Amino acid sequence: MLTLFRWLSRWPLWLLHAVGACLGWLTYLLSPSYRHRFDLNAAQAGIPRSRVRPAIAEAGRLLTELPYLWLRPTTRALAGSVTWDGVELIHAAHAQGRGILFLTPHMGCFEVSAQLYAEAYAARHGPITVMYRPARKPWLRELVATSRNRPGLATAPATLAGVRQLLRALRRGEAVGLLPDQVPPDEMGVWAPFFGRPAYTMTLAARLAREDGVAALLAWCERLPRGRGYVIHLSPFAEAPPPGVAQAESAAAINRAMERLIRERPQQYLWGYDRYKTPRRATPSGDDHKD
Template structure:
């Protein structure tokens, strides 16, 4: 029911907002997709919003896993894991599903989130995202230090590297052929702790049949050079998106200018954490 309602909401937003519609069409065209090839993403964006109340506050949602071997190998080697997922499908469920599978044995998964400006909504987000086996930390230096400590304990963290960070917390790198301001946090976390990088995407199945989260390793070891490593992350996100482009949030402002903000979420000073 929520997905039917959400699909309608997605199309209403697409028709009613010229800015959103232009950005959706421009971003998908930049990646080489016609509107016909990704039009299903309009409805999936609405489904993503509609399922949030259940995802945050309802009963556990069914989610199968594939590609678990790369996760098991990283844990068996005693390494922490940096899970990376784009704004695709039910991306928040990917962390919940991983936590249900591994947190009892391997410790919680720490995820980074940006608190809402409204106090009541910030409290809801903090409470809702602290699901069993998960620890949500804010995008502050303290939150990043918690992530570094978790990785050094051999635990896992989760990030969305296709999210535009504040000014000073990223660098420009190609994404589908156009420069996009890209976070350096994922690279720094892996480089400072020796953690494994695992890619994840959570696919929404039709007709409310549940979800499938797919895991896979980074195609090549992360480069020690920051510029090259950031490019690797962007290319990895492109790879995941192309596997299911009809569930990516093409209307997200991926190429916007970063907003000015104190560089609180960089772990450059986290060596003492």
């Protein structure tokens, strides 16, 4: 599999995206369970079908661009194919010596943001540390570990040790990246509304956003058509809850921020992601909506 990924990493981005669009539609048409979850999640959000339909192809592009992003030579920089929208927020945080917390939904190309930050700022301001959940399959776990081992980019597991690693990075004035709409492990989340339905939501994002000296930014990477590259959109996390707010209320504020980003560009959200699943040892929400 690693050999296949290395071969695909040499393909031009426009060709990878063309293949990915076909793969996205094939998966949608041939997998009833995936199609059902995709349609159900989009309907739950109340977004018109015409605005969600392009996300079918975008989900395939998300997969086929991974060889390019993970295994391209380190000398092949992203800077030529990615632009920033709101980069002054990063400069302001650095000027104040603050750590930066990037909060990114499963939207667009969420792999690019951390890599571009590492290329542009790690040499001067330290690496960016990104939390991840190790893949279950050994071959995929090895591939991900190998591909994400890039200069200026550190990873932290979704464990208590990983949480401590993120806190230390922020307190050093470094950057940290999270996917706050990712279903957290057992006992690391609470139930909070997401598009009107209870979703098990991490408490970590709000906790980190409340840390002293942290600039919390919403970030998502737009995938441009025909392989023309990407645009990283940044905005302040204005919904950051103050200290003393209950965990469920803080998690709801995180979800509202993610909803706002998703509503702006639902064409690039990963609607097939199983956002409403219940972790094995988590107490069920009591929601009687069955998938």
